[in-house]
Amino acid sequence: MRMRRMARTLVVVGAAAAVLAACTSPDGDGGTADPSDEASSTADPTDAVVDHAVATFAVVDEEFRVELVTEELVAHAQQLLDGEDIAAIPLGDVVRDDPGVNSPWSWHLDPATVEFAFATTEVCDGLPSFVEDGTVTSDQYCPWSAEIVSLEQMP
Incomplete structure (x- = not known):
C-alpha cells in the first residue's frame, strides 16, 4: 500500500x-x-530609456537647473512633471565656482549626489540666489518650495 x-x-x-x-x-x-x-x-525604438537629462526648477520667482544622470532620477522627475505625489525636494551637494548646466548661476549641484526628498533640514533651504550670494552656507542645497517646470533630454 x-x-x-x-x-x-x-x-x-x-x-x-x-x-x-x-x-x-x-x-x-x-x-x-x-x-x-x-x-x-x-520593442519600440521610440521608447528609448532616457538616463541623462536636465531638470529646471522654479523656486518662488527664480529658477535653477539640475543635471540628472540616472534612469531612476529622470523617471522620478517625469513623475513629478506628471503631477504625482512623490518626493519632490531636489537635494544635492553644491559645487561652487562652476555653473555646469546651471548657468547663469556660478554653482551647480553635483550630479552624483542629486536625489529627491520628502523633507530635509532647514539649513539647505532657500532661493538659488541665496546659494549664489553665500546666504545658504551649507554644502548642500535643498529648496523646499522648488517645483519642477521642465525636463530636457541631454545627448
Missing part, C-alpha cells in the same frame, strides 16, 4: 512538472524561448 501511494505521488509531481515546463515557453513546447523573438515583436 505504501509503495502504491508513493508511486501516485510521483506521477502527480511528474505531471505538475510537465505542466510547469510547458508554461515556460510562449509556444507551449516546454523549450526555451528565443529572447530575440519577443524583443523584436514588442
Whole structure:
C-alpha cells in the first residue's frame, strides 16, 4: 500500500512538472524561448530609456537647473512633471565656482549626489540666489518650495 501511494505521488509531481515546463515557453513546447523573438515583436525604438537629462526648477520667482544622470532620477522627475505625489525636494551637494548646466548661476549641484526628498533640514533651504550670494552656507542645497517646470533630454 505504501509503495502504491508513493508511486501516485510521483506521477502527480511528474505531471505538475510537465505542466510547469510547458508554461515556460510562449509556444507551449516546454523549450526555451528565443529572447530575440519577443524583443523584436514588442520593442519600440521610440521608447528609448532616457538616463541623462536636465531638470529646471522654479523656486518662488527664480529658477535653477539640475543635471540628472540616472534612469531612476529622470523617471522620478517625469513623475513629478506628471503631477504625482512623490518626493519632490531636489537635494544635492553644491559645487561652487562652476555653473555646469546651471548657468547663469556660478554653482551647480553635483550630479552624483542629486536625489529627491520628502523633507530635509532647514539649513539647505532657500532661493538659488541665496546659494549664489553665500546666504545658504551649507554644502548642500535643498529648496523646499522648488517645483519642477521642465525636463530636457541631454545627448
